Amino acid sequence: MTSSILALDFGGTKLAAAVITIGEHQLRSHRRVLSPPNASATTDLEIVRTLKRELQLEQIAAIGVSFGGPVDAITGTVHLSHHVPGWENVPLADILAAEFNVPVSVDNDANVAAMGEHRFGAGKGFSNLLYITVSTGVGGGWILGDRPWRGTEGMAGEIGHIVVDPTGPLCLCGKRGCLERLASGRYIAQQVQEQLQQQPERGKILRTLGANIESITAVEVSQAAAKGDDLAEEALQKAAWALGVAIGNAANLINPQRFVLGGGVTKAGESFWAEIQRVARETALPEVHFDIVPAMLGDEAPLWGAIALAEDAIAQI
């Protein structure tokens, strides 16, 4: 009987499970569900158990887990979830190991997605890379020397909270001009909403998209920019500029070969990408070389990374 890997993704608003046969790099089966409105750690765990049953696994050799929130990757303990209550200090690896009697490896979604892109996606063949997700927030995960670099306390990769413009707008974290404040979907939407209120003569295309200004999303800002909306284009160019500065600075500090960019905001089109490339190149020293490419695995990067985590757990037995 062939042995399998179970990959789990606790994504906050969604949960997913997949199974692969060890050594084969395609999903044998795969389930994904949205979290219920009143989700808790208990319901999340129960949903994942149901998904696992539906996958009809016969023999699992290891489990890899991506978790959407801070995790102690050494012990596999979840510190908390930013979306779902009840996840405070939950020993998730221990719970799953006791239940399935196999090695379990858990890490936060940015680190796990970095592993997924490195082993199966846009980072394949690159030993040193930074994966950056630009979505509701901005996060990152390093691969250095072909292995995840988590830092002393598992906090490495927090590129969302490096200061890009100390004279910039105030971020929720209390600082001014963080990358996340300038480039995340949440803040792009918020800023465009404010500008639409204040500047009634601008954003004509944007105004045709949403039912009302207060509900405009970053996805709609991207769509409007693609159609030539001035205000939407301006907001995205500013986000791209901030990403370019952050990437150029990270290149000077660590000298990776590649930056892999994923998340909804990075689908904003060619002029967005061109601005990131231009500013990153100008910010890095001429002797520091790198490229910047789109992620390949999309929303499935954490699930693929969880497979990589499980493969590593097996290799360590």
Next chain:
Amino acid sequence: MTSSILALDFGGTKLAAAVITIGEHQLRSHRRVLSPPNASATTDLEIVRTLKRELQLEQIAAIGVSFGGPVDAITGTVHLSHHVPGWENVPLADILAAEFNVPVSVDNDANVAAMGEHRFGAGKGFSNLLYITVSTGVGGGWILGDRPWRGTEGMAGEIGHIVVDPTGPLCLCGKRGCLERLASGRYIAQQVQEQLQQQPERGKILRTLGANIESITAVEVSQAAAKGDDLAEEALQKAAWALGVAIGNAANLINPQRFVLGGGVTKAGESFWAEIQRVARETALPEVHFDIVPAMLGDEAPLWGAIALAEDAIAQI
């Protein structure tokens, strides 16, 4: 007969050699000379040969070399020196290996100084650290997982050219608001000189130090600040602010345990250090912990690091 390590420091304006008995961590003997005014790669090499003869080495097991300029650490080839002509693409490790018939390891001074502080100085016992030298320029070297992290092309640690304030003054590298532009001795001196010209009512203590405004150095700016000079204090607080932002950003990105700061500018006193600590703490996320301490080995950090390089070369045999 006991075997020895030869450590060499090609410092640009000075050259040094030292010898230790393997396993003992004190310098058995030690020579240091200034480069002649018309120095070249050839005279530098000849001076180092003379220093080595004066040290009366009987048996060398390995040579470690710190070089003040970009180096390919894999091959031990010097790319160039910023101070001395003739160092373009010189295979320094090969030259010394052929001459002395022992393993030779060469790296740039920032990486080597980081190794010195890590193994023998302020970084002892810390697996993950960034060494920053704030002198004429600003440079850095990483230790990650107890080993030097040089990056894909040996360019990691270039913290001097991360952008700290995109609206700041223009740096020689073409960008605005690099850390080096805001915090290096060269630029601190230049800026203070300009302000003394433009603001005749300020800098009373500074004006008593130099023979003339054009020759005021960063060291004199530090001295004047210690005596309460308003203009000098302002310049150093701005440099400290820039260092704090850069350190906080590096902490968020890589999560090291410790930052070790060396170089002449870091001797500027308590209020300078307090500002670095304050701004770095504010810039890093609350969950990211680290400390910032002064380097312990001073100008000898590269020489001690060269010993560490040679020790590693012996361990790899």
